[in-house]
Amino acid sequence: MSSLAVIGMQWGDEGKGKVVDLLSEIAHHTARAQGGNNAGHTVIVQGTEYRFHLIPSGILYPHTKCYIGGGTVIDPPSLLAEIEGLKKHGLAYEKRLFISLYAHIVMPYHRLIDRLVEEAKGSAAVGTTGRGIGPCYVDKVNRCGIRLADLLSVETFQAKLDSVLALKNRELQGMFGHAPLEAKEIYEEYCAYAEQLRPFAAPIEEMLYEAGKKGDKILFEGAQGSLLDVTFGTYPFVTSSCTLAGGVSSGLGIGPTQVRGTVGVTKAYTTRVGNGPFPTELQGDELSLFPDHAEAREIGVTTGRKRRIGWIDLFMLRHTICLNGVDSLAMMKLDILDHLEEIQLCVGYKINGRTIRSFPATIEELQRIEPVYETVPGWKTSTREISLYNELPAHAKRYLKRIEQVLDVPISLISVGPERHQTIWMERFFE
Ligand code: GDP
Ligand code: IMO
Ligand code: MG
Numbered sequence: 001m002s003s004l005a006v007i008g009m010q011w012g013d014e015g016k017g018k019v020v021d022l023l024s025e026i027a028h029h030t031a032r033a034q035g036g037n038n039a040g041h042t043v044i045v046q047g048t049e050y051r052f053h054l055i056p057s058g059i060l061y062p063h064t065k066c067y068i069g070g071g072t073v074i075d076p077p078s079l080l081a082e083i084e085g086l087k088k089h090g091l092a093y094e095k096r097l098f099i100s101l102y103a104h105i106v107m108p109y110h111r112l113i114d115r116l117v118e119e120a121k122g123s124a125a126v127g128t129t130g131r132g133i134g135p136c137y138v139d140k141v142n143r144c145g146i147r148l149a150d151l152l153s154v155e156t157f158q159a160k161l162d163s164v165l166a167l168k169n170r171e172l173q174g175m176f177g178h179a180p181l182e183a184k185e186i187y188e189e190y191c192a193y194a195e196q197l198r199p200f201a202a203p204i205e206e207m208l209y210e211a212g213k214k215g216d217k218i219l220f221e222g223a224q225g226s227l228l229d230v231t232f233g234t235y236p237f238v239t240s241s242c243t244l245a246g247g248v249s250s251g252l253g254i255g256p257t258q259v260r261g262t263v264g265v266t267k268a269y270t271t272r273v274g275n276g277p278f279p280t281e282l283q284g285d286e287l288s289l290f291p292d293h294a295e296a297r298e299i300g301v302t303t304g305r306k307r308r309i310g311w312i313d314l315f316m317l318r319h320t321i322c323l324n325g326v327d328s329l330a331m332m333k334l335d336i337l338d339h340l341e342e343i344q345l346c347v348g349y350k351i352n353g354r355t356i357r358s359f360p361a362t363i364e365e366l367q368r369i370e371p372v373y374e375t376v377p378g379w380k381t382s383t384r385e386i387s388l389y390n391e392l393p394a395h396a397k398r399y400l401k402r403i404e405q406v407l408d409v410p411i412s413l414i415s416v417g418p419e420r421h422q423t424i425w426m427e428r429f430f431e
Contacts, residue, residue, distance in 0.1 A: 002431050003218040004246045005262045006330075008225030009320045011234075011272040013300070013307060014265040015332035015415060017041025020057040020221045022413075022420060028057025028216040031067035031208065034241035035223035036106060036136070037078040038129040040301030044418040050089065051301050056221045057080050057419060062092055065211075070102030070180070071241065071251025073136040074148065075111075076193035087319065098202040101149035102253070105190075109168040109181055110135040115177045126237055127274030129302050134341065136242035137230075148201055151194045157209025159189055163382045185316045205253035212258050217430065220248040226320035234363060237276025247325040263412065263429065264326035268334045268399075271307040273300045277366035280310035289340060296336050297418060311344040311373070314406045319359035321409055328412035328429055331400065337414045343399060347406055348372035356421045376402065383416045389424050393404035 004023065009016045021043040021313055024030055037053035038107060044050070050060060056072065058064040059418035068074065083365040086093045097341060110132030117135070118125045119125045141144040144164045169180035211218060225235045226245040231242065241247065249256040272278045282289065290309050293299050320326075337343055349356050350370040360366050386392055392400075392414075406410055414424040 001218070002215055003212065003258060003260045005222060005248045005259050006242065007222040007245050007262055007264055007324050007326070007328070009264040009266040009317055009324070009329070010225045010270050011104075011278075012225040013040075013247070013271055014225060014267050015330070016222055016265050016331070017043045017052060017057045018415060018418060019263065019265050019330045020219055020414070021045070021060055022423060023219055024058035024061045024064050025060060026217060026430060027061075027064055027219045029065045029067065029208065029211050030219040030221055031069055031174060031204075031252055032055040032056050032221050032223060033070055033248045034070045034071040034243065035239065036073035036131060036133050037075050038131045038133045038239060038302060039223035041221075041223075042297070042301050042418070045420060048089070053082055053302065056078050056219075058219060058221070059086065059093065059097065059207070062096075064096070065207075066097050067099075067208065067252070068099045068103060069252040070100035071247065072100075073104045073106050073133055073140075074099065075106035075131060076190065076197060078131075080193065080196055094199075097200055098204045099148060099197065099200045100204045100253070101147065101201055103148050104136055104145045105141045105148060105151050106132045106136045107146065107190075108186055109165070109172070110139070110171070112181075113168075114173075114399070116178065120176070124277060127276070129268065129274075131302070134240040148197065151190060152198055152201060153394060155190065157190070157194070158187060161190075166268075181407070201277045204276055208252060208254055208258075212254070216293070218258075219430075220252070220267075223249075226323055229323070232323050234276050234366060237274065237363065245326075259329045261429070262324050263328055263330055264321060264324060265330045265332060267312070267332050268337055269312050270310045271273060271298055271318075272310075273303070273305050273307045277363050277369075278308055278310055278343075279316070279349065279369040279371050280313045281308055283311050290336070294319065296333075299330045311346055311371075312345040312403065314373070314390065314403065315349050316348055316359065321407060326409055328427065329407070330413040331403070331411045332415040334396065334400075334414055335382070335384045335422070337378065337399075338382050338384070339380065341380065342375050343378050344373040344375055344427040345399075345402060345406075346371040346418075347374050362363065374402070385426055386416055387421065388427060389414070393426070
């Protein structure tokens with residue numbers, strides 16, 4: 001298979017960064033199609049922690065070329081800080097990191113409006129990352145956004161900024177009673193960013209097309225998760241882009257047939273950060289089963305928020321597998337269940353005692369879900385140093401088999417720790 005999309009099957013933070021890093025060893029190219037610095041992908045290599053927000057995790061291997069697609073939104077100071085981080089780690093990025101001219105730029109008013117809208121929503125707030133992602137996509141769709149191509153052309157940028165800022169200041173003053181923003185300050189700050197970003201701007205759509213024609217191996221790194229998709233996620237508690245495998249094609253400007261396969265990344269349990277329904281979320285005494293968020297690596301890397309934790313939800317995974325056309329699953333963080341006496345798997349949903357067949361489209365229904373659980377025994381032994389499937393404890397194998405059986409999709413990779421070697425390959429699926 002010459003190209004593969006790596007897509008989150010839950011509400012994000014499934015471990016996509018680790019999977020992309022593992023597969024990048026044999027990839028020629030890695031590309032991001034959507035989202036912005038709301039994403040946080042952590043990769044650990046021999047004790048060194050790398051945190052990425054927009055730069056594809058493939059950057060850690062010196063032979064890969066990395067692309068940030070037209071469907072993304074770029075916050076220049078954040079991306080430049082990330083590039084600075086590469087420098088500090090001694091990672092080469094010249095002629096390896098390319099940004100689409102079509103990507104939209106996150107502006108200071110986007111971050112401000114994100115915060116003001118969340119405050120105004122009160123208890124109905126989405127719990128966004130506050131990075132201005134939603135307001136930036138709003139402007140894109142409303143045809144008043146500023147793209148990298150616009151930022152790089154001094155006159156276009158000035159004209160666009162003047163006209164959009166006039167609108168934004170009316171919104172800020174009229175709706176939120178906020179002081180207007182100064183065009184001159186923003187213009188000067190962003191012109192400086194433009195010069196720093198200019199060397200990375202490239203016709204990546206053509207570059208990826210040519211790479212595909214040559215038969216190069218291309219990885220597409222998903223951001224967020226399927227249930228945060230703006231159309232099919234748990235709306236309105238979602239992000240503002242298409243997070244599904246289908247979004248790879250439109251976000252990178254490549255034909256759908258160029259995405260040859262999809263690996264769905266899921267944790268052996270479920271997490272969510274931010275607000276919104278979560279049917280299998282742990283309640284009451286169950287919370288003490290996962291006492292240490294830091295130890296479980298369940299503190300968000302973008303906002304430092306503790307992630308909400310729950311049991312694996314196979315009814316939901318069946319739904320996201322369907323939305324993405326997944327070929328196989330990467331089952332992450334099995335080791336986090338190592339200490340448990342018993343484990344629950346959600347295999348169905350009921351509302352008012354009645355079994356439902358399809359994943360609900362409304363949060364009102366999702367808030368009323370009664371999960372149907374199967375309880376299986378835990379294995380109560382560390383899996384962290386196991387590299388062969390046969391060496392896993394019998395109860396761990398039984399847990400994984402049950403998941404495969406319910407979902408009818410094979411597990412191709414099992415992850416038992418954050419490091420590269422803490423991986424059990426069931427199948428070498430990108431060779
Ligand atoms: P992403 O957003 O999907 O890339 O996931 P994140 O990087 O935000 O969150 C996953 C966290 O779990 C990171 O801190 C990873 O280092 C860590 N991680 C990934 N796989 C494993 C695993 O199998 N076991 C453990 N214990 N940690 C893991
Ligand atoms: P990665 O790529 C987990 C969540 C936010 C919030 C909602 C909307 O690391 O998996 P936004 O700022 O996007 O408007 O917030 O989406 N969210 C994520 N949750 N992982 C992410 O990315 C996320 N990106 C956004 O917490 O609930
Ligand atoms: Mg993350």
